Amino acid sequence: MNRTLEHILPRVQKPARYTGGEYNAVVKDRSQVDLRVALCFPDTYEIGMSNLGIRILYGVMNEMPGVWCERVFAPWGDMEEQMRQEGIPLYGLESGDSIADFDVIGFSLGYEMAYTNVLNMLDLAGLPLRSEDRSSLSPLVIAGGTCAFNPEPLAPFVDIFSLGEGEDVTVELLELCRKAKDECWSKEELLIAAAQIPGLYVPSLYEVEYHPDGTIRSITPTHGAPAVVTKRIVQDLDKAYFPTKTIAPSTEIVHDRVMLEVFRGCIRGCRFCQAGYAYRPVRPKSPEVLIRQGIESCQNSGYQEMTLSSLSTSDYRRLLDLCDGLQEWCDPNGVSLSLPSLRADNFSWGLMERLQHGRKSGLTFAPEAGTQRLRDVINKNVTEEDILNFCRTAFSGGWSTVKLYFMLGLPTETDEDVLGIADLADKVYRVWREVTPNRSRGVKITVSTAFFVPKPHTAFQWEGQISRQEYERRVKLLRDHMRGRSTAYHWHEADTSVLEAVLARGDRRLADLLECVWRKGAKLDTWNEYFSYERWAQAMEECGIDPDFYACRVRSRDEILPWSVTSTGVSPAFLWRERERAYQGVITPDCRVQCTGCGADKLYPGGRCDAEC
Template identity: 45%
Template sequence: MAYDDILPRLARPSRYLGGEVGSITKDPAQVELSIALAFPDVYEVGMSHLGFAILYRILNERPWLAAERVYAPWGDLEAELLAAGEPLRSLETQRPLSQFDILGFTLQYELSYTNLLMMLDRGGVPRRRTERGEGHPLVVVGGPCAYNPEPLADFFDCALIGDGEEALVELCEAVRAARAAGESRSALLERLSSIEGVYVPGLFAVDYQDDGRLAAIRPLRAGYARVRRRFLADLDSAPFPTAPVVPTMNTVHDRVSVEIARGCTRGCRFCQAGYIYRPVRERSPERILEVVEQALTASGHEEVSLLSLSSGDYACIEPLLKNLMNRFAESRVAVSLPSLRVGSLTPELMEEIQKVRKTGFTLAPEAGSERLRQVINKGISAEDLVETTRIAFGLGWRVIKLYFMLGLPTETDADLDAIIELATRVKKSGKGSQGGADVNVSVSTFVPKAHTPFQWEAQIGIAETRRRQELLREGLRAKKLRMKWHAAEMSFLEGVFARGDRRLGNVIEKAVDLGCRFDGWNDCFDFARWQQAFAACGIEPSFYLRARDPEEVLPWDHIDCGIPKAFFLRECQAALAQVPTPDCRTGACSGCGICDFEELRLRLCDPRSLADLPSPPSAKAAPAEEQRCRLRLRLAKTGKGRFIGHLEFMSLFHRAVRRAGLPVRHTQGFHPHPRISFSEALPHGMESEAEIIDLDLAAPLSAEEAVSRLNASLPEGFRVREGALLHWRGAAPSASIESTVYRFALPKDAPVDLEDRIASFLGAARVSAQRLKKGRSVAVDLRPGVVDVWVEEGRLLLEMSQGSPLPVAAFLLERDEAQVRDLPACKIGVRLRPTPDGLS
């Protein structure tokens, strides 16, 4: 591995390993084109993004094309790369980013822009498109933020606007054809501009007025005045990954995610996603069942998430959910709907949901008053919300989270008071419910987005945001309600870039030079640096938060989302008049202009097709009495595996057991989990040939078959060496292990008197040393737990009955623990207490 010397010094090395189950590695010499799919945030965030996974699978289905992944390096890795002069590399082949033909960045959030530039820097790719030559990768961006790509226009070569399943493949084919024809970079960009949905910023010029507003966006190529978004007409026939990449670490969303629908017709006037993903296209329940079955088998996950902008609006949601839950109840797979609206929550649907889990329930009224909900076209009443929460509390939920926005157009303090009143009513709706009722209130600041009816509206500034937050905090605290909020400065910056223009590119570049990274993370965000960057570039950021005149040229006017500007203006006027726009799913067409009513139209699944759905398995007869036994395994954790932390390893192994189909028994209770016991955690970065794991089986299975099935399911770096069946009442690994033997490679400068030091150590009753614990140096006795120490073939061996070997090795070798961690080390064996059967 290219990062071998660096990984032991990182806090979370498992972010950078690759080699996961489901990942695809192709020989670069055997493909014509390579693309690095780049996510400008850490691995655990990027691996939870479904769009990224869809493109990874689609692209790799082409034998001539290799798609690999790269995620933003956290600060510790970036510092190590700089110090070592090493480039940022992909996960699959460890190639530097500069060696790829295409770098494809997904833009999900404005506060990730600095990470994009940082990744180009660390990957050895020039930041600005004008600085890239024939040998540099083509830098492509996509995602929701690409609907106003102008703040980043100086840094990418082209943007893909809209759905990427077909368009990105066409883009790669065009690059392949241009290369075969020997075309120059400029000729390639001309070729790409002919693909619908591809925006080439170098083919547009921007003029400004004296007051800073835009004067014109001028196309530099005839017939290329606007770039129309790309649409995927039929979601049901689109490719979808059924063998997902299974992460080696715990991610934000650790589950099988299935997109059941794309688009929304609710028409909330603040919601960009509700407009740019129109029209609604639903995936058939037959296809969803097929995807879920295959993805669970391939991944070993224990949860399925049904995704869309409003999962409860899916035409077949209740029978689909019931079918899924009945189908997977025996295998203890949970089904979740993370995106639910009050208007779509029927009592029958809530009954189904509560069978799965009742850990939390999130609803988004957005505004507290009926008047303001009419302004934003939310379409729900306070009575609907309170009745929904009353049912939820009655069904056993204990905590309900309410999501609101402050700073919405026309908002007054009375509307903020209404948030407090509504949250109080929700809490009271749970009065008398078993176990009590709790309500958490989450409040974000409204940010006007491009391609929405509110794209002309002003955003409140930092001082006013803080005043309104304080008003809510005090009012909710008085009602004994908790509140979470977004930092005012972060919302301010998001608003600047959401409606910004090309002049902000200089600011982003300056901020990166000043050290801005991971601006969406509270512990990384540094607003003072951003203020310094704006000042250095002579830009007043509040200029971008102002209200816009309807006749003003907007920075994104040349990006066509499929909905005409006139519709958005009518909706803005309707908002101020508090006139609702009905949902065209159930009412009259709203005239947004997105559909051609032939190819591009609403595509809803037919509830009548549910009669053709395969029935869930019928209830089986009572199982015969279990023939319990214990399977004890000795597992090796080597190579990449040594960088997987203990909790991550436990999750990884649980998924492997599910993929292998081993009949593991589960605990009882509301959240049953498999009965698998592990030995104590290894020191960070140490290899092992002797991880002892016990599985409590409900049915007998030969040890040989279990080992074979597990080894076929484990990722790179893990291998079961042997297995044995024990009586199920036997002691767990932690109680069975009498001692453990560790081996350390001796450094070249090992103490010359090492043998004497060992003899002195073993002969002492007490060995005092200093250790760092939570940043403080404390005195410890190293002697307890050490059974024996010796040197053999140039290696230091320690046998210990308890405790970590690191401080003992550090003491004997006269080094600190950090230096000892860098030494090749391995847990080579365990001594087990005598049992009738077992491993030795």
């Protein structure tokens, strides 16, 4: 272990985050390796190690001969201060080597508020922030993850964005990097060649022009780059790499358990949901494969908790078979199974009985909106009866904690919809009084509201976010009408939601804002300890950026959207049709009832989309 590091670690909180050495961490012989990769998660160790995508990509890359992929996380402020003071550049956890000397530096972008960490980490590595200032072939800075579906705010900093699922394209890109290195290509040669690989977007090969009103006039590809880059998907998840022998952290992380991904995509078409559109089409894994992988993961990690992960677990066709198969092994081995992401309309007694094996943690459910009218607008396709039945089942089964999640500020929302949330909470309470086997134990109903952020590649990508003042008024309205001691109400502060709305649909000009706010000290913006809206407001003013232009403005159908250069496979025409149906209050059936022609099935050549049948 590095001596300077050894000297500073006793001075920082939770030093085990910075040492590596965990069981199953991959350590390779430097002399047997010709490509070094830093897989960076722009948040702390505890968050990043909880990310299944990071674990998958780590495994995929380290299975490649000659490639050594190491993990890098954002240091907490105390560690960063020590590193800067002692001149320790950002290093890979496995080797302790400075990542500035690596061939590829990849970032996983899960949420917009992590963008300042990307800049901070590049700086901690001792690298110039901007792609154009890094002229040599290595390190190449790449990025992927959900936020890559609007890559533009980070475009000047990142050399290549990878759209969609990384299992296959990452390997292709690394092979290309190896070739470029062997044949001494220039960085520009590599970028031009990379743009020919499906799923890779090279922002420097596109010229963007603007109208005087600030909207985009044109996005022009150069050097033969494609006009639209379509995401990549893994065709057969049963055959895809899954990390059953994965790192067991030596210190507690946020999701400290085995995560078993049961399917990708979602059959629902919730009109606000970026994941629901961006991860299409639905591709399940078979229960047999899942059971085997779940058992192996537990045996290899020593975890005694397992969770099924997907966008909507109760939509998995063979969920009961899967639960039974897993429980046959889990019960005698003392492993508890939990199922998040359940829907109210298909939560059954059968499922609940299986859940009762484990610990009864609270049940969480997201009606998203307070009235049927608004739930139809957003295509949540869940009725009040479904919700109350869900609660009835849960309460009579002995559950006494229910969390209900909603959004405020959805398109067409009125005060009646806001008050509908309080009404619904009250009805849930009454159901509890009616059916609970033990009234003296009490009930806890938690209502949480988030501030709706319109996201790219959704039916609401053209919408304006309501103003902060209006959001705060609606919060107050709801707070004043929330009844009963058994109901607690939590709401999101507006600050980060406003910034998310700016960044989520921002264009390349926001890069200056990101750099400016970072220079003012922004980092770890997802943490209250560090976040300062004041700092962002100042930076926006200095950069002449009007947040309302990005957050609150309603876009017209013919406006060129900054992310139109990327495609999730779902066509913009389909999204517009969904938007019109939203305003008509017409629901769209889920993909199993009827194919709605979103276009994502075309990503799946030879097969048909699993959702229709």
